[in-house]
Amino acid sequence: MKDKIMKESIDLFDSKGFSKTTIQDIVDNIGVTKGTFYYYFESKQELLRDIHLSFIENLLHQQEEIINDKNLNNKEKLYKLVYIIISEIKTSGKSARVFNREIRHLEKDHIDNVNSKRREFRLNFQKVIDEGIREGEFRNDLRSDIVTFAILGMVNRSYSWYNPDGEMSEDEIVNLYMELILNGLTK
Amino acid sequence: MKDKIMKESIDLFDSKGFSKTTIQDIVDNIGVTKGTFYYYFESKQELLRDIHLSFIENLLHQQEEIINDKNLNNKEKLYKLVYIIISEIKTSGKSARVFNREIRHLEKDHIDNVNSKRREFRLNFQKVIDEGIREGEFRNDLRSDIVTFAILGMVNRSYSWYNPDGEMSEDEIVNLYMELILNGLTK
Amino acid sequence: MKDKIMKESIDLFDSKGFSKTTIQDIVDNIGVTKGTFYYYFESKQELLRDIHLSFIENLLHQQEEIINDKNLNNKEKLYKLVYIIISEIKTSGKSARVFNREIRHLEKDHIDNVNSKRREFRLNFQKVIDEGIREGEFRNDLRSDIVTFAILGMVNRSYSWYNPDGEMSEDEIVNLYMELILNGLTK
C-alpha cells in the first residue's frame, strides 16, 4: 500500500504539482480513504521526502558502482554518470520531474537528509572531474566545482524536454552531451 | 503601487515560494490592504504572469539587439547571449529564480503569452547556433535544437547556486561556460 | 444621471438579481465611476428603495384616478385595477420584476415608506371589493381581504411568465383574468 500511495502521488505531483495535489486526490485515485494515507505517512511532507529519498538513493547507488569501478578511466566514468541521469529520466520520467521540480516544497523538518544526499551526488560528480584533471584527462584551467554545476545543469534539465518515446534514443542524447562536454562546439 | 506590489511579491515568491506566499503577506509587507492588491491585479495568477512577462520581455529585448548586430560573428553573439542570462541573475537574482522556479504555478488562462515568449527566447538562441554552423564557426555534427537545450539548461541553472557577492565575477562565469561550450573539457 | 443610473440598475437587477449586481457593474455599463454613483445615491439600499418607490407611486396614482371615477361601477373599477398591473408588466416588465422579486433585499432603514405604499395599494384594491359587495355587485360570502390577496397573487405573478411580445395581448390576459375572477371556471 505504501508503494501504491507513493506511485500514485508521483503521478499526481507530476501532472498537477505538489501544492495542487491534495491527499484526497491521492486516495481517491487508489480507492482508499484519508485515514489509510495517514496510517502509512505522518504527513504530506513525509511523503514528499520519501519520494525524494527513494529517487536520490537509487541514483547514489548507481553512482557508487561506477566510481568504484577500477577498469574505467575518468572520461568513461563521466560518460556513465551522465548516462544514469538520462536513463533515469527515460525510465522514471515522472519521478525525475518531481525530484527536480518539487524540491522547494520540502520544508525544514524533512529536507536535511535529502539535501545532504543531493550534495553527495554532486560531489561524487565533481570527484570524477577532479580525478580526471589530476590524471591529465581533463584540462586543468577550469574550476571543477563550476564545471560540475554546469554539466549537472545541462543534463538534469533534460527532464523538461526529453521525450523517451521520441526520435532520439538515450544513447544519442548522452553521446551528444559528451561530445559537447568533452570537445566543445568549435569546428 | 503596481510596481511596489510586484517587487515585494518577487521578494516573497523567492524566499517562500509562490504557493506559500499569501496575498496578505504581500500587502502586509507594503503596508496596504488586500483591497489595494485587487485594485491593481485581478488575481494572484495575473500577478505571477506579469512577473514572468516582464522578465522574459526584458530578456527578449536584449537578445534582439545582439542578434541584429552585424558586427558580431556567431561565437561572439553566443557569448553575449550567455552573458545576458548571467548578468540578469546577478542584477535580478530574485526575479530570475522566480522566473525559473515558479513557472509551473502559472495556470492555463495565464500561461499562453509567457510560454510563447519563452519559446521565442530559446529559438533565438538556436538561430545563432544554426547560423554558426552554416558559417563554419561551429561543428555540424550536433543537432542544434538539443545543443540549445543543453546550453540553456547549463546557463539558466546558475540561478540556483551563483552568488553575485561571492568570489566569482559574472565575467569569469561566462568565460568558463564559453570555454566549456566552445572547446570542451578535454586537455 | 440619476435616472440613467436607476434605469441601468433596473436592467441589471432584473437580469442578475440585486445581490449579484455590484455598483461596479452599474457604473461600468454607464461609463462613469463609482464616485459618481455615490454622488447621487447614499447607498445601494437607497437606490433599491428609490426604484421601489418610483414604481409603486406610479401605480398608486393610476389607482387613484380609477377609484375616484364616479362613472364606473365596481366591476369596471376592478377591471381597470387589474389592467394597470398587466399594463405595467407589459411596458415596464423589468421594473415590475425587480419590484416583485427584490423587495426582500430592502432592509430596515429603507423599507418603511415602501411597505406602507404597497399596503395602501392592496387596501385600495380591497376597498373596491368591499364597495362592490355593499352595492350587491359581488357576492357577500367571501372575505374581501383574502379575495384581495388572491386576486393580487394571481395578477402580480404574471411578471414571471407573461411575454408582451408573445401571442397574447394585454387585453386578452385581463379579460381572461376577469372572467375567472367574476364568473369562475365552472361550465
Place this chain on the structure above:
Amino acid sequence: MKDKIMKESIDLFDSKGFSKTTIQDIVDNIGVTKGTFYYYFESKQELLRDIHLSFIENLLHQQEEIINDKNLNNKEKLYKLVYIIISEIKTSGKSARVFNREIRHLEKDHIDNVNSKRREFRLNFQKVIDEGIREGEFRNDLRSDIVTFAILGMVNRSYSWYNPDGEMSEDEIVNLYMELILNGLTK
C-alpha cells in the same frame, strides 16, 4: 447531520434570505464548524438546490397520488391539488417561503433538475384543467395554460401572508379559493 444542516438553513434562509445567510451562520447555529458543512455539501448552491429538490419532489409525489385517483372527478382533483399547496404552507411554511423566494439564487449548474420538476408540477396542474374541460366540468372558452398560471399564482402566493396560527384554517382558505376559482365573485 445533513438533515440538521438543511433544516437550520431553511430557518435562516427564511428569516435572513439566502444571500445574507452565511455558512458561518448556519454552522454556528448547529454548533459545528464550516468543515463539517463542506463535508456534506459541495457548495452553498448545492445546499439550496437540495432544499428546492426536496420540497418540489415531495409536492410531486402528493400530486401523483391525486391525479391517479380514479374515484375523483376533476373538480375534486383540483380541490386536492390546491389543498396540498396550502397544507404545505401550513406545515412547512419556511420551506415554502424559501422555495418560492430564493429560486432566483439558484445558478446555472444547479438549476436544471429543479426547473424541470417545477415545470412538471405546473403541467400536472394544467392536465387536470384540460381533463376537466374535456369532461365538461369546466368551461372551454379559457386557455388552460393561462388559467393554470393564474391559479398557481393565486395559491402559491399564500406563503407571503397566510398565518397558520391565525384565525383561518387551511380548509377555510382552500374553500374560499375554490369558490372563487369555480364560481367567481359575481353575485
Place this chain on the structure above:
DNA sequence: CATGAATGAGCATTCATTCAT
C-alpha cells in the same frame, strides 16, 4: 460633478490533519 485610489470587513471554499470506532 466626477475620479480613482484605497479600505476593511466579510465570505465561500480548501485541505492537511485528527481520532473514535
Place this chain on the structure above:
DNA sequence: TATGAATGAATGCTCATTCAT
C-alpha cells in the same frame, strides 16, 4: 488496517463605501 466524520486555520477574492483631489 482502514474508515468516515469532524476540525480549524488559512486563503483568495469581493464589494459597498470613503475621500482627497
